[in-house]
Amino acid sequence: MTEPFGARLRRAMDERGPLCVGIDPHASLLTEWGLNDDVAGLERFSRTVVEALSDRVAVFKPQSAFFERFGSRGVAVLEKTVQEARAAGALVLMDAKRGDIGSTMAAYAEAFLRKDSPLFSDALTVSPYLGYGSLSPAVVLARESGAGLFVLALTSNPEGGEVQHAVRADGRNVGATMLAHLAAENTGEEPLGSFGAVVGATLGDLSSYDLDINGPLLAPGVGAQGATPADLPGVFGAAIHNVVPNVSRGVLRHGPDVGALRASAERFADEIRSALPTG
Numbered sequence: 657m658t659e660p661f662g663a664r665l666r667r668a669m670d671e672r673g674p675l676c677v678g679i680d681p682h683a684s685l686l687t688e689w690g691l692n693d694d695v696a697g698l699e700r701f702s703r704t705v706v707e708a709l710s711d712r713v714a715v716f717k718p719q720s721a722f723f724e725r726f727g728s729r730g731v732a733v734l735e736k737t738v739q740e741a742r743a744a745g746a747l748v749l750m751d752a753k754r755g756d757i758g759s760t761m762a763a764y765a766e767a768f769l770r771k772d773s774p775l776f777s778d779a780l781t782v783s784p785y786l787g788y789g790s791l792s793p794a795v796v797l798a799r800e801s802g803a804g805l806f807v808l809a810l811t812s813n814p815e816g817g818e819v820q821h822a823v824r825a826d827g828r829n830v831g832a833t834m835l836a837h838l839a840a841e842n843t844g845e846e847p848l849g850s851f852g853a854v855v856g857a858t859l860g861d862l863s864s865y866d867l868d869i870n871g872p873l874l875a876p877g878v879g880a881q882g883a884t885p886a887d888l889p890g891v892f893g894a895a896i897h898n899v900v901p902n903v904s905r906g907v908l909r910h911g912p913d914v915g916a917l918r919a920s921a922e923r924f925a926d927e928i929r930s931a932l933p934t935g
C-alpha cells in the first residue's frame with residue numbers, strides 16, 4: 657500500500673522545507689520568458705520549472721486552467737509535467753479546484769486520484785461549496801490511493817468572504833465548518849493527516865479559527881498577492897508548522913533563467929525558514 661499523502665508530505669516538508677511552487681503558465685509569463693503563447697511555449701515553460709526546482713521544493717502545484725486553455729494538447733503537456741515532476745522526486749498537488757454533486761465528483765476523483773489515471777497526482781484541490789459531503793467519493797478514493805485533498809476553506813481572494821464568512825444556524829461560519837470537517841477526517845492520523853485546507857496567507861490574524869486540523873494548510877497569496885513569509889506566523893499562529901506556503905508568480909517571473917528561478921525559490925525558502933519559530 658502506498659504511504660499516505662500526509663506522511664509523504666510531512667517528510668518532504670521536513671527535508672526540503674515547506675515551500676510549494678505553483679506552475680501557472682500565464683500568457684503574460686510566457687511572453688516575458690520570450691516564449692510564444694502556444695503549446696510549445698507551454699511545454700518549454702513547464703519543463704524548465706520542473707527541471708530547475710524538482711530536487712529542492714517539497715511540492716509543485718500546477719494550475720490546470722493554464723493548460724486546459726490549449727485544449728487536449730495542453731492537457732497532454734499537463735500530464736507530462738505531472739509525471740516528470742513526480743519522477744524527479746517532488747510531490748504534485750493538482751490545482752483543479754473540482755467540486756460537483758457526489759456522482760459526478762466520483763468521476764473527477766477518478767481523473768486525478770485513481771492510481772492508473774494519466775493525470776494521477778499526489779493531491780488535488782477541491783471546492784466544498786456543493787456541500788462538504790459531496791466530496792466524499794474523492795475522500796474515499798484518496799484514502800485508497802494514498803493521495804490527499806486540499807479543500808477550499810478560507811481563500812486568499814477578497815470575494816471569498818461572502819460565502820466563507822456566512823454564519824450558519826449553529827453560529828459557526830462556513831469556513832470554520834470546513835475546517836471542522838477536515839479535522840474529523842484527519843483524526844488519529846500520524847504524523848499528519850492527508851486532508852488539507854486551503855487558507856490564504858493574505859487573510860491577517862486567523863486566531864478566531866481552529867486551524868488545528870491535524871492536516872496541512874496550503875497558504876496561497878505569498879508574493880504576487882501581497883503576503884510575505886514574515887506574515888505567516890501572525891496569520892497561522894500555532895498551526896504554522898503544518899503550513900505549506902504557495903508562491904507562483906513570485907518565483908516564475910524570474911525565469912527562464914534556471915539559476916534565477918532557483919535563487920528566487922531559495923530566497924522564499926530562506927525567508928519561510930526564518931519566519932518559522934524554532935522548536
Ligand SMILES: O=C(O)c1cc(=O)[nH]c(=O)n1[C@@H]1O[C@H](COP(=O)(O)O)[C@@H](O)[C@H]1O
Nearest residue numbers: 719781811812813854876880881903904905
Ligand atoms: O487553491 C489554490 O491554490 C488557491 C486558493 C486561493 O485561495 N488562492 C489562490 O491564489 N490559489 C491559487 O494559488 C496560486 C496563486 O498564484 P500567485 O498569486 O501567482 O502566487 C494560483 O494558482 C491560484 O489559483
